[in-house]
Amino acid sequence: MGRLVIVSNRVPVPKRGEPPAAGGLAVALKDAFSGRGGLWFGWSGTAAEEPADVVRHARRAGVDYAVIDLSQQAYDGFYAGYANSALWPMFHFRLGLLSYDRDQAECYRIVNRRYADKLMPLLRPDDTIWVHDYQMIPLGAELRARGSKHRIGYFHHIPFPPWAVFSAMPGSEELIRDLLAYDLVGVQTHRDLTGLMDCMAQGTGMKLRAGGEVRFRGRRTLLRSFPIAIATQEFADLAAESVKSAESQRFATSLVGRSLVIGAERLDYTKGLPERLRAFGALLERFPEHRGRVTYLQVAARSREDVESYKDLKREIETLAGRINGDYSDADWTPVRYVGRALPRGTLAGYYRMAQVGLVTPLRDGMNLVAKEYVAAQDPENPGVLVLSRFAGAAESMPEALLVNPLDAVGMAEAMNTALTMPLDERRDRHAAIFRRLRENSVESWAKSFLAVLEGKDGAEAAPSRAAALSVFQPRVISRSASTSSDRASGEREGSQVASLPIAWTRRAR
Known part of the structure; x- marks a missing residue:
């Protein structure tokens, strides 16, 4: 069994001699690391005018931590700007508070590219990568652009709105296509899964059918809900x-x-x-x-x-x-x-x-x-x-x-x-x-169930899903009202061409 590599925006590195953090993601992932070792990678929480361009390492309780600093400019554009002034209100249905700036949107992608650049040399061939939350949506595509063949999952901790809300964000189609780089995309609830499926269908022009997956360039992306729990x-x-x-x-x-x-x-x-x-x-x-x-x-x-x-x-x-x-x-x-x-x-x-x-x-x-x-x-x-x-x-x-x-x-x-x-x-x-x-x-079963599906253990890949499936090979959108039993019985229909590739998959790695 390979290592588990967790990527999150903020990494709670425990101080030497102190126990790990008692709340949030640290509790949820404590048992996921046990027995297999692991690496937790992300931002240190430090923003400086001229940060050192190095990865700092620490090892605590069997877990390796690797963190990088951000420049103040990157923090302002990536975190305070695009992530929290544009993505956060959009995902929470608060379009009146959405503040979009194209330079901040590009900064968001630049930071994700930098994360990918720093993470790739730390990876081993048999690692499983689990990316967390909206700050990191493009990271999977950036890793693929750099040659990653790993199993990569993404979990979205906050609400996922339907396309009618999501499409208000400039560049919304690219964000949705970024998710196709992951082997598994998890959300919290059935309602969020419905929103994700709606965005996948309308944001990419894909056709919905039974199964709970997207097939793209030989990769299958599974879409599932995993309600997070507590201890x-x-x-x-x-x-x-x-x-x-x-x-x-x-x-x-x-x-x-x-x-x-x-x-x-x-x-x-x-x-x-x-x-x-x-x-x-x-x-x-x-x-x-x-x-x-x-x-x-x-x-x-x-x-x-x-x-x-x-x-x-x-x-x-x-x-x-x-x-x-x-x-x-x-x-x-x-x-x-x-x-x-x-x-x-x-x-x-x-x-x-x-x-x-x-x-x-x-x-x-x-x-x-x-x-x-x-x-x-x-x-x-x-x-x-x-x-x-x-x-x-x-x-x-x-x-x-x-x-x-x-x-x-x-x-x-x-x-x-x-x-x-x-x-x-x-x-x-x-x-x-x-x-x-x-x-x-339990919180333990939440992490285990996500990883079981991501890694294809115990037949988890074939587990039923309340999501409909998507396939780029039959890209015409069928609305829920039009998707009757007779439509399903008559088989798949021809449609328009699939939307373009995720940008990060086609650009040269930086």
Whole structure:
């Protein structure tokens, strides 16, 4: 078995003597590395005016880390620019916030070429490469242009919109064709898979048929959904222990017996934070019996502070929190507590466990692991209730949560009221059903299932998919409405010529 090579935009290199990072992708991939060795490659997190053009190496707990720096100009164009000002809003259906600049788009590709240049010499013939997320979409094509014959998979962590949204991005056809360089493209949910398939069909002119694959130049690209998970029991144990800590007990004392509603995420316009605050204000207005009896804690760790839309969002949230507190506070009660920085994972786990309501209401999210962590953290004998946006990927596997439209402030207020007044037996039943599903779908099984399909183990390549198949050999697009049973029975039809090759496949490697 060859090594596993992970490529991500940011590489969390542990400091010597310290354990690996406890959250995010590091947890998801911890077990994937075990037993086979591996390399984790990507950006160091450092942007300098004149960065050293070298790859820096470290080895921690059996994993090799290889990182490179970016120039400040590359960071501004690739990361702060195209990735986060154009791709991020587009993938989250926020076209009004999309800011496209052609020079930044080219910088995005230049950085991916540089990543490919630096990664290729580090690869061994039997390596399996797993590329993560939207910052790296062109990387597979760049590696192929340099002669890579490896199995290369790509996992898309954020939502994948339909072509009607995706096509608003200049250069959208090239981005879609870049994905054909991968042997496997994974997304979070069935909804995302539907969006990906729509983009593949309309962005390349390919015909849909049964099977879940694209055949191009002798390579088969499989399209699958792999809902990412958490280490459920590990987080449950962490929460049970953390709630006993002095910090958690001090926080519990400050609540003075009041119910706790909690929200915790990165400060981002996709998370629906202003809408959530308005909903909490509506709860206090429409259900006055909760005044003085419930406290809302919102943790919103600052991020991307060099992007103007994030600065505007921070000001809006602070204004809304201040307005609610001004309207409803008493001398001994402040309804909203707003923490604008990250809290340690253990601290949050303890806070989740003591919260009667978990408020997870993004406007759009690929999955949202906070929803899963909140449920995992609960005391099964006296659990809280999850209020969850129907536009979070997690909603597909959590029908027992109270599902809401995050744009409906009154609807969310009613859901919070339902959660705060829900009988214990119903709370237990809802929690038990979700928790059982979380345990059955572990983070370990997520990574293993992706790699099994990518590497063709145990017949995984032939596994059924909810995706339709694509083939460049029958390129005419057939709409869903036209794809009747009689059409399928009559066989394949002739069509137009396939779209052009991915640019990176035909250009000379730089």
